[in-house]
Amino acid sequence: MPDTPRRAGRLPGNRYGNRPTMKDVAARAGVGLKTVSRVVNGEPGVTPETERRVQEAIDALGFRRNDSARVLRKGRTASVGLVLEDLADPFYGPLSRAVEEVARAHGALLINGSSAEDPDREQELVLALCARRVDGLVVIPAGDDHQYLEPEIKAGVATVFVDRPAGRIDADVVLSDNFGGARDGVAHLIAHGHRRIGFIGDMPRIHTAAERLRGYRAAMEDAGIPVKDAWMSLGVTDPERVRRAAEEMLAGPDPVTAVFAGNNRVTVTVIRVLAEHARSVALVGFDDIELADLLQPGVTVVAQDAAALGRTAAERLFRQLDGTLLAPDRIELPTRLITRGSGELPPAD
Amino acid sequence: MPDTPRRAGRLPGNRYGNRPTMKDVAARAGVGLKTVSRVVNGEPGVTPETERRVQEAIDALGFRRNDSARVLRKGRTASVGLVLEDLADPFYGPLSRAVEEVARAHGALLINGSSAEDPDREQELVLALCARRVDGLVVIPAGDDHQYLEPEIKAGVATVFVDRPAGRIDADVVLSDNFGGARDGVAHLIAHGHRRIGFIGDMPRIHTAAERLRGYRAAMEDAGIPVKDAWMSLGVTDPERVRRAAEEMLAGPDPVTAVFAGNNRVTVTVIRVLAEHARSVALVGFDDIELADLLQPGVTVVAQDAAALGRTAAERLFRQLDGTLLAPDRIELPTRLITRGSGELPPAD
DNA sequence: TAGAGCCTGGACAACGTTGTCAGGTCCAGG
DNA sequence: CCTGGACCTGACAACGTTGTCCAGGCTCTA
Structure with missing residues (x-):
């Protein structure tokens, strides 16, 4: 009969693939279980000679401490x-x-x-x-x-x-500071002469989206500009719908001359739409995007530090x-x- | 004396913040330990009435199974x-x-x-x-x-x-297919008339970098173009050094007319350098980058599907x-x- | 009504580790 | 030679869960 594996007959034998435990190491090194534990954890109170023997057994068996058991015992993972x-x-x-x-x-x-x-x-x-x-x-x-x-x-x-x-x-x-950032971004557009400014953002049930919308409204209100519903597109996030929303704002009876984009994904799509658009339209986006400085024109953003x-x-x-x-x-x-x-x-x- | 917490006096009391165990649930529901286990794991063999009692106790105590113990027992994490x-x-x-x-x-x-x-x-x-x-x-x-x-x-x-x-x-x-991708990318430049083509990539000890370099060499060799050392920059990855490497290739006695960039980070920096460069220089980069289509010109890349x-x-x-x-x-x-x-x-x- | 069979529930051990505690050895000092 | 202390070492229980196995109560049939 060949070497009988540990736990033979009790389990199919694939439990952790039958990894050695401290008990096995202890047996091989001819020491007690606890001494192995001490060596593994670098606790004091082990003779160099004993430590060497244990370390040898560990290497020979390819032992690796089972952290699940450790966690169970210690309480911290x-x-x-x-x-x-x-x-x-x-x-x-x-x-x-x-x-x-x-x-x-x-x-x-x-x-x-x-x-x-x-x-x-x-x-x-x-x-x-x-x-x-x-x-x-x-x-x-x-x-x-x-x-x-x-x-x-x-x-x-x-x-x-x-x-x-x-x-x-x-x-x-x-x-x-989603509110402040959006407000500053929109105020920046207003400072450059815009009054018809569009906002495209995510569902207001998402806090960041709601705050940015609030920032947009606040900046407009501070400047005494009434906001039209047609300038706002909420809950829109997939490229197809952002595209449509942007095109509608740009084409309506009161077309916007600037757009504030509520997040990085919206910004990217809006950039694409504006690139195809005849008239020049200003854009400020929330979140920075890579290569934003290399586009023509560079993309002005409200950056947050992730x-x-x-x-x-x-x-x-x-x-x-x-x-x-x-x-x-x-x-x-x-x-x-x-x-x-x-x-x-x-x-x- | 107020309610004595479980295990009082044994530990500071912060072990998992004293979470309830199945034993606690069992005691509260007035059933055996194993019955709780059965309910938690949706095992059959529990009366609806018993199950309800157990479930109630679980909710009341805020019990959550301890997966560490489970893993220890079952062997799969x-x-x-x-x-x-x-x-x-x-x-x-x-x-x-x-x-x-x-x-x-x-x-x-x-x-x-x-x-x-x-x-x-x-x-x-x-x-x-x-x-x-x-x-x-x-x-x-x-x-x-x-x-x-x-x-x-x-x-x-x-x-x-x-x-x-x-x-x-x-x-x-x-x-x-790093080798094939790079070879095709460089061959693409050659097909457009380039013969002096630069390569900027990471350390050749990184396999992907080595393979892409190999692809570059293969494409050049296939076209019968001898490669000059000055056209290759290896082990360069931080923006500052990529910039210097690119500038040297563009300024040398045998200036390159095209650059193959070995990865996304290199590509981005090279784009910046080329944007400032007077002469028009072709570029193919390994890895796709966002907004690559919106730059002037759009960036041709060898894309891999991460x-x-x-x-x-x-x-x-x-x-x-x-x-x-x-x-x-x-x-x-x-x-x-x-x-x-x-x-x-x-x-x- | 008794016996067989089924269903539900619980006692117990085991998983691999660490904390506690006690035993054992060795040496210095009396 | 004995005592005490310092230092190593190992036996044992416990962590919270699941698998095994058995007991008790029920239903159903002869």
């Missing part, structure tokens, strides 16, 4: 979860990376998931992460009711919301875990207007 | 790891998202980490993921020796390498886990030349 809308969106890449860097500095791994802007999927993801007992959560909300998180937060899961505030729950939030959002949120998260953070707070990061040409075009009527 | 270079790079966002979608379809979560192109950090990340007993790994290698993974793979961790092949180990690999890379790799990973996949294989996905203007400019000498 050294991992944090990040739930965002879509990792493929260039806005979230740097944000995610920033969270990862902070986590790494604290010795934690990052688990992330995309909600695809679906509240149910967000909840499903968040709860799955809680079941894994992540130490903390950074969430970019898709839904607007986060009461389902209350038991988790009570149970000690550190939580920070980013980019959009949480709904019906008191928690840390890190936001960009990496700073992620970093700030993650740092708050770990301060919650340290216990150095007291009450939940709302932090707002400033935006920056970057003028490159498209926002400085004069009205062409 | 339902999570896969993804190690890539930099999540903030727009090339990796869609790739990561594609892996996530496939994982999600298989009920698994995605843990990902950025190696920052550092082999040590790659190994550290991979081993940390193995310690968490991820079921599988998708790795975009930073280093060129992956023997350290051998015990893990033997132990049953499914593994697929993407974008670059693994070093010194036999494993599944999913690649783009999402397809991720999807293909993840699908192979789960086929390994199903056991339906046999021997390790090497899959090469085609690239696509997208002509937009910059690659069709005639030589300007």
Whole structure:
């Protein structure tokens, strides 16, 4: 009979592919279980000679500590979860990376998931992460009711919301100044002589979209310009519909001479439409986009710092875990207007 | 005396913030431990009435199953790891998202980490993921020796390498046709009359960079054009140095009339340099970039499908886990030349 | 009405690790 | 030679879950 594998006959044998455990290492090194544990964790109180023998057995068997068991015993997973809308969106890449860097500095791994802007999927993801007992959560909300998180937060899961505030729950939030940024961007167009300014943005149920719309309205009101419904297009985000919305604004009886685009995806489509348009139309977009400076004209944008959002949120998260953070707070990061040409075009009527 | 918390006196009380366990739920519902387990896992053999009582207790206590314990018992974590270079790079966002979608379809979560192109950090990340007993790994290698993974793979961790092949180990690999893509791109420039063509790429120790360089050389050789050292710049990736390299090629005694850019970051910088350059210079870049069609001229690129890379790799990973996949294989996905203007400019000498 | 068979529920061990604690060895000092 | 302390080492329980197995109560049929 060949070597009988450990646990033979008890399981098909594919449990972790039959990995060696500390017990196996201990047997091979001729020491106690706990001594192996000590060596693996670099705890003091082991003779160099013993340590050498254990280390040898570890290498020979290819032992790797099972963190699931460790977590079960210790209660901390050294991992944090990040739930965002879509990792493929260039806005979230740097944000995610920033969270990862902070986590790494604290010795934690990052688990992330995309909600695809679906509240149910967000909840499903968040709860799955809680079941894994992540130490903390950074969430970019898709839904607007986060009461389902209350038991988790009570149970000690550190939580920070980013980019959009949480709904019906008191928690840390890190936001960009969407209102101020949009207001400044629109005011910039007004300062360059525009009065008929269009706004194309996402569904107002998304907080950022609503705030930017509010900024648009505020700037118009400050300048004493009445806003026409035909100048506003809300809830529009896929390229086809943005295109149609932009074309309608440009063609109506009261055509706009400038457009404020509510996010990076809208901006890109609007650029395409304007490129085909005969009359010159000014444009300011929310969110910076790569190569914006190389287009003709350069694209003027209200830029937010995605990496700073992620970093700030993650740092708050770990301060919650340290216990150095007291009450939940709302932090707002400033935006920056970057003028490159498209926002400085004069009205062409 | 107020309600004494469970485990009072044993621990500071912050272990998972004292979350309820199945035992607690069982006690509250007045049933046995295993019955709670059955309800939580939707196993048959529980009366509706009992199930209701248990469910009530679960809701009241805010119970959430501890997946660490579950994993320890079951041996599968339902999570896969993804190690890539930099999540903030727009090339990796869609790739990561594609892996996530496939994982999600298989009920698994995605843990990902950025190696920052550092082999040590790659190994550290991979081993940390193995310690968490991820079921599988998708790795975009930073280093060129992956023997350290051998015990893990033997132990049953499914593994697929993407974008670059693994070093010194036999494993599944999913690649783009870097050689063919680069050769076609350069041949395209040659077909438009260019003979002095520059190449700017990353360090040849990176497989993709080496393959693209090889494609460049092959195309030149096929056309019988001797390549001058001054036309090639390798290992250059930060904007400052790419800029200098490009300027030198354009200014030398034998100035290039066209440039092949080895990756998206190089392309972007070269575009900037060319925009300031008096003479018209043709450009083909490897990797597509957003808005490439809106520049003047549009940027001709060799596009690879990042999402397809991720999807293909993840699908192979789960086929390994199903056991339906046999021997390790090497899959090469085609690239696509997208002509937009910059690659069709005639030589300007 | 008794026995067979089915359904529901619970006791118990095991997963691999770490914290606690006690035993054992070795040496210095009395 | 004995005592005490410092230092190593290992036995054991516990973390929260799931798989196995058995007990008890029910229904149905002969």
